[in-house]
Amino acid sequence: MFFIFGLRTKVDRSGVAQRVCRNCGNHAAQVISRRSTKFTLFFVPLIPIRTSYVQQCTFCGAQYDISRAEADRLLVG
Numbered sequence: 001m002f003f004i005f006g007l008r009t010k011v012d013r014s015g016v017a018q019r020v021c022r023n024c025g026n027h028a029a030q031v032i033s034r035r036s037t038k039f040t041l042f043f044v045p046l047i048p049i050r051t052s053y054v055q056q057c058t059f060c061g062a063q064y065d066i067s068r069a070e071a072d073r074l075l076v077g
Ligand SMILES: [Zn+2]
Pocket: 021, 022, 023, 024, 025, 026, 028, 057, 058, 059, 060, 061, 062
């Protein structure tokens, strides 16, 4: 008997927010994405390992990690 297991990362585009970019200082659309990594067994995602949020500036292309609270605030406001 053997097991096939691994990790799978899925990136979901959560939304877009208008905000001042931390990198270029321009007020531009920021794309918020959620990156979730799951432990898989026989290619079936089973256990969430970690979830992180990434903000990408559409003006300069800079990408940086943000906290979940920050992502929520951006998507609501
Ligand atoms: Zn920027």
